[in-house]
Amino acid sequence: MSQKTMRDAINEALHQAMAEDDSVFVIGEDVAGCNGAPSGKVGVTGGVFGITGGLYEKFGPLRCIDTPISESAIVGAAAGAALMGMRPVAEIMFADFIGVCMDQIVNQMGKFRYMFGGKSECPAVIRFAAGGGFSAAGQHSQAMYQVMTSFPGLKVVVPSNAYDAKGLMLQAIADNDPVLFFEPKALYQVACEVPDEMYKIPFGEAAMVREGDDVTVVAFGQMVGKAAEAIDSLEESGITCDLIDPRTTSPLDTKTILESIEATGRLVVVDEAPPRCGLTTDIAALAASKAFHSLKAPVVQVSAPHSPTPFSPELEAAYIPSVERIVAAIKEVTA
Amino acid sequence: MSQKTMRDAINEALHQAMAEDDSVFVIGEDVAGCNGAPSGKVGVTGGVFGITGGLYEKFGPLRCIDTPISESAIVGAAAGAALMGMRPVAEIMFADFIGVCMDQIVNQMGKFRYMFGGKSECPAVIRFAAGGGFSAAGQHSQAMYQVMTSFPGLKVVVPSNAYDAKGLMLQAIADNDPVLFFEPKALYQVACEVPDEMYKIPFGEAAMVREGDDVTVVAFGQMVGKAAEAIDSLEESGITCDLIDPRTTSPLDTKTILESIEATGRLVVVDEAPPRCGLTTDIAALAASKAFHSLKAPVVQVSAPHSPTPFSPELEAAYIPSVERIVAAIKEVTA
Amino acid sequence: MGLSRESLLRAYRQMKTIREFEERAHAEIMNGQIAGFTHLYTGQEANAVGVCEHLSGSDTIISTHRGHGHCIARGADVIGMMKELWGSSEGLCKGKGGSMHVADIENGILGANGIVGGGPPISVGAALAQKIRGTTNVAVSFAGDGSVNQGTTFEAMNLAVVLKVPAVFVIENNYYSEHTNISYAVGCDDLKARTEAFGFPVFVADGSNFFDVYEAAGKAIEHCRQGNGPAGIFAETGRFHGHFVGDPQDYRAEGELDDLRENSDCLKIFRTNTADMSEISASDLDAIDAEVMELIDRSVTEAKAAPRPTPDQVTEDVYINYGAA
Amino acid sequence: MGLSRESLLRAYRQMKTIREFEERAHAEIMNGQIAGFTHLYTGQEANAVGVCEHLSGSDTIISTHRGHGHCIARGADVIGMMKELWGSSEGLCKGKGGSMHVADIENGILGANGIVGGGPPISVGAALAQKIRGTTNVAVSFAGDGSVNQGTTFEAMNLAVVLKVPAVFVIENNYYSEHTNISYAVGCDDLKARTEAFGFPVFVADGSNFFDVYEAAGKAIEHCRQGNGPAGIFAETGRFHGHFVGDPQDYRAEGELDDLRENSDCLKIFRTNTADMSEISASDLDAIDAEVMELIDRSVTEAKAAPRPTPDQVTEDVYINYGAA
Ligand SMILES: Cc1ncc(C[n+]2csc(CCOP(=O)(O)OP(=O)(O)O)c2C)c(N)n1
Ligand SMILES: Cc1ncc(C[n+]2csc(CCOP(=O)(O)OP(=O)(O)O)c2C)c(N)n1
Ligand SMILES: [Mg+2]
Ligand SMILES: [Mg+2]
DSSP states (O other): OEEEEHHHHHHHHHHHHHHHOTTEEEEETTSSOOTTOTTOOTTSSOSTTSTTTTHHHHHOTTTEEEOOSOHHHHHHHHHHHHHTTOEEEEEEEEGGGGGGTHIIIIIIITTHHHHTTTOOOOOOEEEEEEOOSSSOOTTSOOOOHHHHHTSTTOEEEOOOSHHHHHHHHHHHHHOSSOEEEEEEGGGTTOEEEEOSSOOOOOTTOOEEEEOOSSEEEEEOTHHHHHHHHHHHHTGGGTOOEEEEEOSEEESOOHHHHHHHHHHHOOEEEEOSSOSTTSHHHHHHHHHHHHSGGGOOSOOEEEOOOSSOOOSSHHHHHHHSOOHHHHHHHHHHHHO | OEEEEHHHHHHHHHHHHHHHOTTEEEEETTSSOOTTOTTOOTTSSOSTTSTTTTHHHHHOTTTEEEOOSOHHHHHHHHHHHHHTTOEEEEEEEEGGGGGGTHIIIIIIITTHHHHTTTOOOOOOEEEEEEOOSSSOOTTSOOOOHHHHHTSTTOEEEOOOSHHHHHHHHHHHHHOSSOEEEEEEGGGTTOEEEEOSSOOOOOTTOOEEEEOOSSEEEEEOTHHHHHHHHHHHHTGGGTOOEEEEEOSEEESOOHHHHHHHHHHHOOEEEEOSSOSTTSHHHHHHHHHHHHSGGGOOSOOEEEOOOSSOOOSSHHHHHHHSOOHHHHHHHHHHHHO | OOOOHHHHHHHHHHHHHHHHHHHHHHHHHHTTOSOSOOOOOTTOHHHHHHHHTTOOTTOEEEOOSSOHHHHHHHTOOHHHHHHHHHTOTTSTTTTSSOGGGOOBGGGTBOOOOSSTTOHHHHHHHHHHHHHHHTOOOOEEEEEETTGGGSHHHHHHHHHHHHHTOOEEEEEEEOSEETTEEHHHHSOSSOHHHHHHTTTSOEEEEETTOHHHHHHHHHHHHHHHHTTOOOEEEEEEOOOSSOSSTTOOOTTSOTTHHHHHHHHOOHHHHHHHHHTTOSSOOHHHHHHHHHHHHHHHHHHHHHHHHSOOOOGGGGGTTSOSOOSOO | OOOOHHHHHHHHHHHHHHHHHHHHHHHHHHTTOSOSOOOOOTTOHHHHHHHHTTOOTTOEEEOOSSOHHHHHHTTOOHHHHHHHHHTOTTSTTTTSSOGGGOOBGGGTBOOOOSSTTOHHHHHHHHHHHHHHHTOOOOEEEEEETTGGGSHHHHHHHHHHHHHTOOEEEEEEEOSEETTEEHHHHSOSSOHHHHHHTTTSOEEEEETTOHHHHHHHHHHHHHHHHTTOOOEEEEEEOOOSSOSSTTOOOTTSOTTHHHHHHHHOOHHHHHHHHHTTOSSOOHHHHHHHHHHHHHHHHHHHHHHHHSOOOOGGGGGTTSOSOOSOO
16 A cells, blocks of 8 residues: 555556456557657657556557557457457547547447347447646547446546546456546546555445535546535535545446435535536436435536636636635535 | 428528528538439439438539548538638538547537637538437437537537428528537428528527426427427326427527426426436536526436437337327426 | 369358348338348348358458348358347347347457448457457458548558558448449549558459459458458449438449349359359259248248337346446 | 749748747746647748748648647747747637647638647638639648548548649658657558558658758649649658657657757758858848847747736637527
8 A cells, every 4th residue: 555646546557457367458649659769669658648657568569559640440449359358448648539539439339239239248448538727728628528428338437536546447447348437637646545456446336535414515537626625625614515426427326426415405516527418417417306305405516617628727727617616616505 | 481391491491591602512421412423413312311402403513512431521621611711511411420520520610719719710510310210220310419519619409390490500501600400310301381481590599389387398309399299198187388499409598498497397308318418417407506496396307218229110119208208207297 | 262162152152142131121121121221232242252251260350331241241140130120139139230230249240330431440459359369360341432431441451550460451342332433432543552552452353253252352361360460352343222222323324233233243153153163063053042042031031020129128238237346 | 943032031030930939938838837738840840831931812721739830830920829828818819729729710820730630621621612712722731640640631631632622731750649650650661652542642842951842832732723633742850859848758769859950950951052042141041040039039028928818718709609699
């Protein structure tokens, strides 16, 4: 057990899964790095975010595979290999790049099993760096997991800390259904205690990050930490909250969410994606349909506005939900 | 004024817009048809759904443009031409094919204006045949408009009848923002009275299809007709409903919806897409956040299940929300 | 060529089976018996069979919207397929996929595919799995002359070369994508050359002649099995029906269909080519014809009688498991 | 070549402006002054300028993530660009786009682009608009050696041939896509040939030599202006910095960077090439150097002093109008 960043925790999960199971391999742009380069230092990159570091050296070119910039082919390669019983973990770098490979994710990988009458398995994992916080502007900052949650056949994971990231990644690799794994890139360098040994966190089981009486706060990905901060800052005002981190948006642990709402009667939902047809609406709608009689106040949704992500640091700070906005939402719902 | 099918109404809108404005052109696969073919009958296809019929004959090869099967290039061509001041109307045939061209729609066309600091206009329309009802299975039956609604920068249109389709198409072409136009393919052959002259239906103004006191029903696309049927069948039971057809999901006429909920206190939302992060959650969440104090009962969402669209007619009939399920939902919300 | 009597008879049987499967499907669609969008392979049978005769074990294929022929050639159960077209819960895909999604993973069939260009990337993945495991198996993707313009197809071809995987790209040029001719949709003059420029050899075949396809496919597949990376097959062929059932086919030249059926019928050509062979006789083929007709009749009879799916099945088979594992 | 004194001086000025803009951006990023992801064009200046010297009026360009050079060469306001990098509300894109989205539609710049392969399809659309309107204008897309493997780029090339539009595809081969060498990522041996196989001529240039690029670009652009459909330019070049600022550049050969700066510096090469020309003298160029340094200094001074955007601006510029029209 030691302090590890989310980056290192995921890297460790990949190392351990690959050591344990020959059928696991990674594929993507520069996941090894420097292929064909005159320096000959193949493998030193380990992905532009460093998540696949050391895998080439340890497992060689057949299990740590660099590709051209061809995201549809990368996802297709993972999907096809998985149909053949391999357990690929593909990296698509920025979640925004789903734009150039959505068909392979949504219409192929995600639907094989159904369209083939339940007679196939596709144990592929596709990894993405998701969300804002880097002034990376409109095409490199999107969450995208809310969009993918709407497609049946896919499982969607959004860890909020290094511990969960490792356990969820090991579950994702072991899972026999296709899994989309969204890593909030703002959290890559955030560390917490992470066991050295392998462990799995089951899908569809939310984490109760804080426990309280007055409000249920549901938050996703990098919003979980901000929500926790907001809740902690309210301690002296006497407002206490359940903070629920669903960890997987599909499957969703509706039971934990509904039980909490039944107890508190108040709901704040926080996500960094824009407001329409996303996870804040999804959870708010769940409450309106399934916990209506427990609700004592309007549900408050905290999200980005209906705008692309801006570049300028000041604009992005105003765009992504802040601790202050979450505090205000909690106050509003308890007012 | 005469009875026209939705197919003919949209075709008429295209003819009229192209006659009026030189900068309007259509582009897509077989929108003319038979290009390069030995018969020499170029232009007789008019799109596989017949929506672009007669345009090649009338406006020639520079304004009715066939393409290879390259959806990203089609959308890109429309987007680029629109940046240059043209008013392209591109056809992407099945909405499901967004999978192979989403980047050009979402990350390019939809974000130009914002990323360029408000200094560009992209008056492109992209047309899709959307939704189920043809036993076309998992890759040819998706609604997709709920997914596109989540992306800022795009306007999203879903007509429910021929009259609206014509007026909305003329508005879409005149609109200076990029517009995604989803045509419920189950309605192509459904006719109603459609004026011969040109008229526009503004975006963001819902249609009040039925007026009543007990329940607000919000339905989209091909669900509007089914909801109307359900409501009409309840007449003798004494339950009356507002039936709201938003017509555009982005912008959304929240005012009409909220006013109705304030009056009725009960909400049923109907869409044919699966249940997660879609329009039924979007409208239910709107109510939970902005009309909570008016609500007298849990919101009832009627949607497809969290499954891809099945092929078999019996399965598809069980998949797409039926009149019976809408009736049951209205009864449930008033129970 | 060295084809055994067994191989020859099997090849003929499969081509005939595809032909009659399709002709019967056509008739039943016209009768309103089969729902959805169906694209028939009639006329192109020699392509599928000429390629698949080389495949066995865990060699895979992936197909297109026009997938019945490829699936039958690779060994899919014909009765299960007919039941699938009928939408029965006993269909190969339990009625959930239909014509455009016929699949049979266990028999190496990674599915028909409703998305033009959807298959090649997946096939590269199957080929990659073979390479990682160190087998000599290959992964074949079928594609039409229209699908070669889809970005996913190009990406797959380049990636296959980069990773040097045993991916066989079969391009069936039936001259049309829907109603558009290849002379319009493929900008360059020489599609074979454009494909080869990606860095792998492409072998040309007359797609109405089983022996010709068989030979070209043999070279391509051998190239792959030897570990030389991908290879292609470019076959000129013709479909005898419209793009989909009901297509008015305004794009055809006068007499084009008659000419195709007269001069490019792989069954006739097979009979001519084998007329002088001692291994098989016309009566062998006649016997197969009769057996195939019987099989197809039976498949329709069984499909009509097969159980229909029930509403509760709608939500099955989305995931292996969903929720806590 | 027949370049006027005015053209020569302008070309040099632009290359120098790009160079100093990038070197200063590099320094300021290292100082923590500029946020986000920035990709510098240093070393490749002759490509942008050699092409854009042929453009005027409503000829357009579309660029990539490495877009500063193309934008400056096509005439974007340098001070507005520096303010954009700083994220000021007075930036060319009001601080909403940043480095990867610099654009200036009025000056024919359809934007840098953060998506590899994002630009070519859009450029085909711009070219199509020119064709429909019957102009002789062209639409240029810049792309890297990595972007040529993206499906959208292939689709754009084929569509441009099919529609016979004046689309110029400039491929700048700087040998790397991120950390991966072209010898790995492009499967075939000859990328120029693979590109030409799509059905248009590709003109090769030494991308460190303005005159060479200018000449190749002249041929390609003239081909397009004459209504012959698309054309390509394939330029070999080198970037002097890492893929992004901070890249450790483990992929480089020993001495590679020194060699590039020594032997492939377009500014030095330009000076050598023009040493014997009567039209311009070294002191002309020295004077430009001084003016450029002054301009870049001023751009930074102004960028630092420029107003910052305010939170209410987040939701502006998403639509022209939203809601009832
Ligand atoms: C991505 C995508 N675009 C368009 C279509 C519609 N479509 C189905 S088949 C077809 C033509 C395919 O032509 P080709 O590849 O030559 O195959 P063929 O039909 O001739 O067998 C088209 C355009 C589709 N299914 N998928
Ligand atoms: C679709 C997509 N995939 C991946 C990336 C990440 N990425 C940014 S630049 C780059 C390399 C581009 O290489 P090249 O086209 O040669 O341009 P260069 O950087 O050399 O100018 C990559 C992979 C991206 N921005 N978009
Ligand atoms: Mg074809
Ligand atoms: Mg490069």
